[in-house]
């Protein structure tokens with residue numbers, strides 16, 4: 001690390017922007033938990049600066065402090081000096097991982113990331129496990145815990161029969177535009193209901209929807225785990241998958257992936273041409289709630305009333321610049337009688353944070369607990385979140401505590417409340433509700 005590579009120079013100059021004011025500290029979930037400087041953004045930046053200059057060696061303890069960071073970037077949003085904390089921690093992890101890999105090329109995180117990107121392939125086997133009674137028997141014998149996969153097994157939602165995915169879905173009525181849907185590695189495998197809801201609503205609004213076959217994992221987990229070359233490879237595959245589609249927008253339904261897609265132009269290691277391609281792609285990326293809410297709605301496409309209360313969790317990724325959590329609320333306000341309440345302390349990470357909930361389950365649970373308590377106080381039977389990782393984290397804990405709260409993506413709830421297409425007016429009756437996203 002003492003040798004001044006380009007990355008080490010970036011680390012030094014970015015870390016030097018920190019004026020040590022400490023304004024970020026109250027926004028940092030790990031600092032709030034343990035009140036230690038080494039678990040704060042300011043502390044981590046100081047450690048990274050010392051690493052980059054060679055003042056400190058990468059001891060296991062130091063690496064642990066960096067590894068405990070959720071990369072929620074709450075500190076970045078609070079920082080008056082505009083320290084690019086996200087890039088700083090990703091670059092530091094990449095440098096440390098290079099050294100770690102040299103010692104152990106088959107290290108755990110690599111294997112986990114490969115497994116995540118292959119979720120879809122594992123799906124039939126997991127469905128058989130859940131549906132055949134084996135899961136019940138295994139849980140009674142605590143077999144998943146004994147095999148060291150207890151948490152992973154609990155996080156897995158019940159997997160329904162996978163719908164037959166098509167490459168192309170036509171618009172309902174006259175077509176007004178074409179969009180492509182980013183499904184991600186977890187979407188098709190674990191959250192088919194949200195994808196189906198998104199396709200249905202987009203189609204009702206007059207968009208044809210394409211699911212490019214060769215799209216793949218967004219690569220966010222890889223970047224945050226210190227594997228930027230893998231992240232770059234996945235990004236290039238996605239650029240190739242989407243850029244040949246003549247679409248007005250690329251829609252994502254998982255904010256954790258979406259923020260990463262929008263930040264493709266900032267990925268390390270891109271050639272100039274690749275960066276240009278990434279910029280063109282990123283301009284087309286929209287979060288589903290924003291896209292739907294800012295589209296023209298057919299005059300009589302009115303959601304049915306729902307007399308219920310929904311607590312709304314806002315994922316960290318949806319709070320990053322370029323994302324708009326307010327659309328989650330305005331979209332759901334279309335449902336008459338539905339009472340919406342933001343979950344208190346939405347600015348603080350729930351602990352899911354990509355694969356953090358698997359790597360640091362105790363911290364992840366400690367961060368989730370106040371949110372579960374707040375949910376209990378609200379007595380809301382519905383919890384809304386636009387990120388699959390947060391949804392899995394909440395759902396597993398609520399199931400464990402046998403609490404009857406349903407965890408849903410906003411578009412899944414909205415789609416449930418929409419009338420069937422036969423009851424809808426023709427596209428000619430469409431009227432403009434708000435500005436279009438393009």
Ligand code: SF4
Nearest residue numbers: 028069070072073075
């Ligand atoms: S990214 Fe989140 S956990 Fe990491 S230092 Fe910043 S606020 Fe703390």
Ligand code: SF4
Nearest residue numbers: 018019021022024079
């Ligand atoms: S708010 Fe910014 S400048 Fe202040 S300590 Fe935190 S990272 Fe450094």
